[in-house]
Amino acid sequence: MSPRRTVYLDHSASTPCDPRVVEAMMPYFSEVYGNSSSSHSFGRKAEIAIDNARETLARVLNCKPNEVIFTSGGSESDNLAVRGAGWMGRAQGRGAHLITTPVEHSAVSAPIKQMTGLQGFKSTFLPVSSEAWVDPEDLAAALRDDSTLVSVIYANNEVGTIAPIPQLAEQAHARGALFHTDAVQAAGQLTLDVQALGVDMLSLSAHKFYGPKGVGALYVREGIDLVSAQAGGSHERGRRAGTHNTTFIVGMAKALEITHAERESRIAHYRAMRDQLIDGVLSRVPDAILTGHREHRLPSHASFIIPGVDSSKLMMHLDMRGVAASGGSACKTGNPEPSGVLLAMGYSPEDATGSLRLTVGLHTTEEDIDYAVSAVQESVEKLRALAKMFTV
Ligand SMILES: *Cc1c(COP(=O)(O)O)cnc(C)c1O
Numbered sequence: 001m002s003p004r005r006t007v008y009l010d011h012s013a014s015t016p017c018d019p020r021v022v023e024a025m026m027p028y029f030s031e032v033y034g035n036s037s038s039s040h041s042f043g044r045k046a047e048i049a050i051d052n053a054r055e056t057l058a059r060v061l062n063c064k065p066n067e068v069i070f071t072s073g074g075s076e077s078d079n080l081a082v083r084g085a086g087w088m089g090r091a092q093g094r095g096a097h098l099i100t101t102p103v104e105h106s107a108v109s110a111p112i113k114q115m116t117g118l119q120g121f122k123s124t125f126l127p128v129s130s131e132a133w134v135d136p137e138d139l140a141a142a143l144r145d146d147s148t149l150v151s152v153i154y155a156n157n158e159v160g161t162i163a164p165i166p167q168l169a170e171q172a173h174a175r176g177a178l179f180h181t182d183a184v185q186a187a188g189q190l191t192l193d194v195q196a197l198g199v200d201m202l203s204l205s206a207h208k209f210y211g212p213k214g215v216g217a218l219y220v221r222e223g224i225d226l227v228s229a230q231a232g233g234s235h236e237r238g239r240r241a242g243t244h245n246t247t248f249i250v251g252m253a254k255a256l257e258i259t260h261a262e263r264e265s266r267i268a269h270y271r272a273m274r275d276q277l278i279d280g281v282l283s284r285v286p287d288a289i290l291t292g293h294r295e296h297r298l299p300s301h302a303s304f305i306i307p308g309v310d311s312s313k314l315m316m317h318l319d320m321r322g323v324a325a326s327g328g329s330a331c332k333t334g335n336p337e338p339s340g341v342l343l344a345m346g347y348s349p350e351d352a353t354g355s356l357r358l359t360v361g362l363h364t365t366e367e368d369i370d371y372a373v374s375a376v377q378e379s380v381e382k383l384r385a386l387a388k389m390f391t392v
Pocket of ligand 1 (some may be wrong): 012013066072074075076078088105107153156157182184185205206208214216253
């Protein structure tokens with residue numbers, strides 16, 4: 001084995017903060033510290049910084065600044081969209097039927113299950129193909145007169161599949177339902193033009209595109225009323241109470257601006273690294289299966305099932321070799337249940353136990369990939385040999 005190195009291949013879980021982002025944030029810790037809601041000069045300075053950040057996001061999203069709500073991250077944005085639109089739809093008498101998929105991030109599926117279990121909402125989970133593809137025809141068939149909200153993930157965090165968002169949004173609108181998408185994984189790699197996508201709401205999280213953790217945004221099309229999921233002060237036009245985190249909002253805007261400007265060269269790099277990774281694992285690990293869609297997948301994303309191997313043990317073996325990987329989604333750590341996403345795609349519980357996700361980033365090199373592929377191969381050989389010893 002080549003000399004040990006440290007290789008981070010878990011960029012779908014989080015990315016390092018870009019040094020230019022850190023630099024942009026610095027003045028907002030101790031120099032510009034006013035509360036953006038205060039009317040004096042200290043407050044106004046913070047307010048200006050937030051207004052500028054809002055304009056930056058609006059440029060990238062191709063929307064109006066007042067259509068951007070700042071939140072504490074992707075989870076909060078998803079919760080605000082699903083609850084806010086669901087509660088409002090019912091209050092306004094449009095119905096209480098929610099439609100989603102079995103391959104959503106838990107920040108979308110958990111609130112929907114809560115609303116269904118505790119608050120009398122109805123929900124439909126659309127079928128997905130073995131590649132986690134959501135068919136607009138299936139959505140058309142599931143829509144009813146009382147459907148108020150459809151939520152479909154843009155790019156899947158576990159298997160990287162990209163959904164046909166414009167076509168799905170069109171179906172929802174044809175029946176008068178709102179359409180939300182979780183674009184947390186898509187940001188930095190796919191278009192975020194909300195006009196081209198045709199969505200009514202879209203969630204973002206800064207730490208997935210080289211910004212700080214704990215800050216995100218929700219785009220909400222003008223004219224759509226949401227019940228605030230967090231009530232209190234009148235921040236964000238009454239839809240999200242809480243003093244603005246000026247520093248992190250500035251950081252998120254800077255990160256999005258950079259990521260947008262450098263998108264083409266970044267995704268070319270991601271693609272090259274990802275393809276080397278996929279080819280390496282498929283050719284050197286016997287029986288390894290690529291999960292998710294071959295073409296319609298995130299440029300940075302490789303995911304596999306390694307039959308006969310327990311994902312959590314594989315993570316440990318890779319970690320000992322310095323390779324940071326994931327068994328699917330970081331949010332599942334410590335949860336031995338097989339992934340619901342893989343089960344919905346039709347994999348057996350045994351196969352789903354062997355999931356492996358490797359996601360490349362800006363700083364990933366060919367040498368990193370070579371090393372990681374060898375580490376996967378060695379770890380799998382070791383684990384399979386051990387399993388064999390105990391079954392004879
Ligand atoms: C990471 C992630 C989230 C959660 O975002 P946080 O900012 O970490 O709360 C939501 N959805 C998807 C698809 C994600 O990958």
